[in-house]
Amino acid sequence: xxxxxxxxxxxxxxxxxxxxxxxxxxxxWLEVRQAAAFRPYGLTLPQFNxxxxxxxQHPQPATVALLIDRMLDKxxxxxxxxxxxxxxxxVTRCVCPVNRRAVDIRITDAxxxxxxxxxxxxxLNPVRLGLGAFSAxxxxxxxxxxxxxxxxx
Amino acid sequence: xxxxxxxxxxxxxxxxxxxxxxxxxxxxWLEVRQAAAFRPYGLTLPQFNxxxxxxxQHPQPATVALLIDRMLDKxxxxxxxxxxxxxxxxVTRCVCPVNRRAVDIRITDAxxxxxxxxxxxxxLNPVRLGLGAFSAxxxxxxxxxxxxxxxxx
DNA sequence: TAACATTAAATGTATCTACACATATTTGTA
DNA sequence: TACAAATATGTGTAGATACATTTAATGTTA
Numbered sequence: 001x002x003x004x005x006x007x008x009x010x011x012x013x014x015x016x017x018x019x020x021x022x023x024x025x026x027x028x029w030l031e032v033r034q035a036a037a038f039r040p041y042g043l044t045l046p047q048f049n050x051x052x053x054x055x056x057q058h059p060q061p062a063t064v065a066l067l068i069d070r071m072l073d074k075x076x077x078x079x080x081x082x083x084x085x086x087x088x089x090x091v092t093r094c095v096c097p098v099n100r101r102a103v104d105i106r107i108t109d110a111x112x113x114x115x116x117x118x119x120x121x122x123x124l125n126p127v128r129l130g131l132g133a134f135s136a137x138x139x140x141x142x143x144x145x146x147x148x149x150x151x152x153x
Numbered sequence: 154x155x156x157x158x159x160x161x162x163x164x165x166x167x168x169x170x171x172x173x174x175x176x177x178x179x180x181x182w183l184e185v186r187q188a189a190a191f192r193p194y195g196l197t198l199p200q201f202n203x204x205x206x207x208x209x210q211h212p213q214p215a216t217v218a219l220l221i222d223r224m225l226d227k228x229x230x231x232x233x234x235x236x237x238x239x240x241x242x243x244v245t246r247c248v249c250p251v252n253r254r255a256v257d258i259r260i261t262d263a264x265x266x267x268x269x270x271x272x273x274x275x276x277l278n279p280v281r282l283g284l285g286a287f288s289a290x291x292x293x294x295x296x297x298x299x300x301x302x303x304x305x306x
Numbered sequence: 307t308a309a310c311a312t313t314a315a316a317t318g319t320a321t322c323t324a325c326a327c328a329t330a331t332t333t334g335t336a
Numbered sequence: 337t338a339c340a341a342a343t344a345t346g347t348g349t350a351g352a353t354a355c356a357t358t359t360a361a362t363g364t365t366a
Contacts, residue, residue: 307365307366310363313362313363316358316359318356319354319355324352331345332341333341335341
């Protein structure tokens with residue numbers, strides 16, 4: 001459905017404003033679907049992303065600073081997302097022995113098992129999420145256009 | 154900058170996953186800039202959108218149900234966003250006389266004045282927000298691709 | 307008309323983003 | 337060595353999203 005019909009606004013000031021609104025709306029639309037896919041597992045999208053970063057480091061620990069560096073959203077509060085994961089015993093946290101300012105965070109066996117279970121279901125598969133079908137060329141175009149949006153010129 | 158470099162992830166499983174991540178990242182990037190533009194006026198983006206809907210109705214009142222219908226994000230809690238606007242005396246709320254379940258919400262003169270001031274500054278102008286320059290053709294393509302993403306087929 | 311369903315909004319709870327500030331530790335330097 | 341600066345993380349507060357539940361008013365129907 002075209003964005004005009006989705007949000008019942010027949011006219012935009014210009015196509016740039018329309019693209020900006022379309023971008024925000026589509027990203028929100030996608031997020032709702034992703035969150036719904038995670039709900040059965042008791043995880044949110046940020047929690048899932050942190051778990052994946054931790055598995056990438058495993059069996060080495062990660063610090064909060066490393067998580068922030070790897071996260072999409074730099075300003076989000078990794079510390080409190082780790083709190084939630086720790087409550088669910090999916091990660092452990094202990095003061096780093098060589099630098100007591102830092103905190104070593106590790107994914108637990110339960111965390112690894114949960115990640116494996118989620119990925120086995122392939123819940124983030126675009127088709128399963130109900131997304132449109134794109135050609136290789138269209139995906140390339142979309143990526144280029146989005147990169148250009150942030151080009152700051 | 155390409156999304157690979159932005160988030161320091163050189164490889165994606167496929168271009169579809171890359172586009173999904175690019176979409177979320179770019180929307181978040183944009184939101185940060187929009188929020189910063191509103192900050193000097195003490196408004197958030199959802200608050201601004203509600204005010205614009207109310208101005209569209211003015212001098213007729215709107216109900217919470219009408220606000221939700223017009224909002225981009227259907228599940229957001231319009232009731233509490235109106236709370237914030239009411240505290241700032243930018244809107245008024247009173248029980249609808251013909252249907253006492255409903256609440257009539259109106260933008261105040263101060264609200265109209267604030268909206269006018271914000272729009273006079275043109276703070277959401279794409280160039281002012283630091284967005285890339287697009288041709289008419291590229292904007293059309295981007296809108297088509299985003300619409301297609303939500304096409305659910 | 308009494309009983310029940312529906313509607314409109316508000317409230318409760320959990321999580322997240324955003325930003326400022328606090329605390330503890332380490333490092334650099336006079 | 338003492339002390340300031342930098343670093344790593346945690347905490348506080350405000351606003352928002354998401355979803356379930358509650359309250360009050362209105363419709364509907366037996």
